[in-house]
Amino acid sequence: MSKRYSLRCRLEGSQDAVNCLTFSPNGQILLSGGDDDTVRVWDLSDEGRCIQSFKSSNWAQITSLEWLHCDTSPQGYVDWMSIGTGRGSHTLCPKGAEGVKFLWKEAKTNFIFEVNDAVEAQAYDSINARLALAGHSGILKVFKLRSKTLVPLWSLKPYSDIPRFLQFFGPGNQLLASSYLEHGEIGNAAISPDGNTMLLDNLTTKEFNICRFPSCVLETSIPSKSNDRIVKGIVFAEDGKFAICGSDRQLVQVINLATHEVWQELSTTNASDVFQAVAATSPAKHRHLIACGSSASKDPSICVWEKV
Numbered sequence: 001m002s003k004r005y006s007l008r009c010r011l012e013g014s015q016d017a018v019n020c021l022t023f024s025p026n027g028q029i030l031l032s033g034g035d036d037d038t039v040r041v042w043d044l045s046d047e048g049r050c051i052q053s054f055k056s057s058n059w060a061q062i063t064s065l066e067w068l069h070c071d072t073s074p075q076g077y078v079d080w081m082s083i084g085t086g087r088g089s090h091t092l093c094p095k096g097a098e099g100v101k102f103l104w105k106e107a108k109t110n111f112i113f114e115v116n117d118a119v120e121a122q123a124y125d126s127i128n129a130r131l132a133l134a135g136h137s138g139i140l141k142v143f144k145l146r147s148k149t150l151v152p153l154w155s156l157k158p159y160s161d162i163p164r165f166l167q168f169f170g171p172g173n174q175l176l177a178s179s180y181l182e183h184g185e186i187g188n189a190a191i192s193p194d195g196n197t198m199l200l201d202n203l204t205t206k207e208f209n210i211c212r213f214p215s216c217v218l219e220t221s222i223p224s225k226s227n228d229r230i231v232k233g234i235v236f237a238e239d240g241k242f243a244i245c246g247s248d249r250q251l252v253q254v255i256n257l258a259t260h261e262v263w264q265e266l267s268t269t270n271a272s273d274v275f276q277a278v279a280a281t282s283p284a285k286h287r288h289l290i291a292c293g294s295s296a297s298k299d300p301s302i303c304v305w306e307k308v
Contacts, residue, residue, distance in 0.1 A: 018293025027283030033062025084119025233278030246275030
């Protein structure tokens with residue numbers, strides 16, 4: 001029988017809903033951000049403890065996070081956290097060359113959009129060192145990353161709806177996919193690492209749609225087990241073999257994409273847990289991590305599951 005995920009740790013300390021999560025490539029660090037206007041750095045090597053927290057008067061709530069690996073810095077920094085906020089500002093902060101801590105004194109903040117036009121989604125193109133940012137108003141901007149400087153490349157406004165997803169894909173990452181909360185039908189989306197499958201959070205049918213990509217032909221649908229029409233986090237895991245899907249019913253679904261079946265349900269005991277933020281990484285061939293952040297305003301926490 002295949003090994004299952006088990007709860008590794010529960011991270012406590014967030015003061016309000018957790019909106020976004022991202023792992024370091026080696027799985028040692030987890031970044032979280034939420035409605036308490038704070039970014040937290042969690043060291044998972046020691047059962048999970050918060051080793052740093054950052055807050056800024058330029059931020060408001062944290063709406064998106066991305067881990068960037070880029071060696072264009074003249075100071076030699078290669079890892080950065082990219083922070084999108086509810087105030088329309090964006091912050092780049094490098095991690096020190098040694099250890100696990102970020103260098104806040106080296107951080108740089110820019111107002112990418114109008115004040116209070118939140119940075120709802122972002123995506124990083126590691127091949128070409130490009131960063132895409134989308135605002136609450138629907139504006140999409142793409143930048144070239146040079147050290148701590150974002151050099152504008154182009155911008156457009158494809159829709160007036162709220163963006164929920166951005167991802168570079170295709171040969172040389174020359175294509176950029178996006179999804180918007182158009183008429184409240186699609187809550188979220190994700191494209192598999194091989195670029196052949198797309199996941200859709202269908203708010204109308206309360207299902208997760210599994211589609212061929214880029215044709216978007218529907219292959220099958222999995223019930224989301226959600227009570228309400230909430231936007232749920234969805235990501236691919238284990239090199240695209242599984243889909244990790246959030247819910248508002250104190251559980252996370254792990255879907256086997258070969259059989260199109262729910263392979264495992266990861267449940268919690270907190271009755272108010274709503275998982276709108278999920279993340280996954282595979283730092284080693286036989287080691288896989290999943291993180292889910294609660295959107296509860298009271299006693300929110302982050303659960304980290306591991307399969308080895």
